[in-house]
Amino acid sequence: ETGVTQTPRHLVMGMTNKKSLKCEQHLGHNAMYWYKQSAKKPLELMFVYSLEERVENNSVPSRFSPECPNSSHLFLHLHTLQPEDSALYLCASSQDAELTDTQYFGPGTRLTVL
Amino acid sequence: AQKVTQAQTEISVVEKEDVTLDCVYETRDTTYYLFWYKQPPSGELVFLIRRNSFDEQNEISGRYSWNFQKSTSSFNFTITASQVVDSAVYFCALRNSGNTPLVFGKGTRLSVIA
Helix, strand or coil: CCEEEEECEEEEECCCCCEEEEECCCCCEEEEEEEECCCCCCEEEEEEEECCCCECCCCCCCEEEEEEEEEEEEEEEEEEEHHHHHHHEEEEEECCCCCCEEECCCCCCEEEEE | EEEEEEECCEEEEEECCCCCCCCCEEECCEEEEEEEEEEECCCCEEEEEECCCCCCCCCCCCCCEEEEEHHHCCCEECCCCHHHHEEEEEEEEECCCCCCCCEEEEEEEEECCC
């Protein structure tokens, strides 16, 4: 079974829509992450959760709202997005949020905002 | 501040050629970890290797090898006898000690032509 899964794989939404991205990890990890990958830019860390508590928020606009109901699931709620938010959104997990822990990534959700 | 530079944006090679992907990093920490990830067209980042700053031994895994040199702050990745399935974007990443995020380079797109 794939370690980290993400749904949907592709999403097209208008600027007034509300949608959610889902991530699930089957690795028994305690930390989960959201990254944004835009064209021509390095991966940007958005949020980090460790044991369901948010430990990092890298100045992400409030139109992105994460939720971590348990250590296996992570959501990214989207509302009133802008076209520049179109990107690949990657979820990752690691054993803990420590320096020594390797992050394992899901396949991503390709988001297009019209 | 930490930074990862992958100067090669795109590389094309013919199958069976060897290819080296460069990675140069900047950090003031003495304790840090370096990573390489592969991103095939499917989008998922696949973990390849993790190396800590105290271990400068080179590593070989099948056709893959890594050359870590602290003197030049480089962590280069070589694929021997490249294959079409190696075509992907390869990312080098750095994580410092403390509660710091994983910082990625911009990636190198490798195309292996049959």
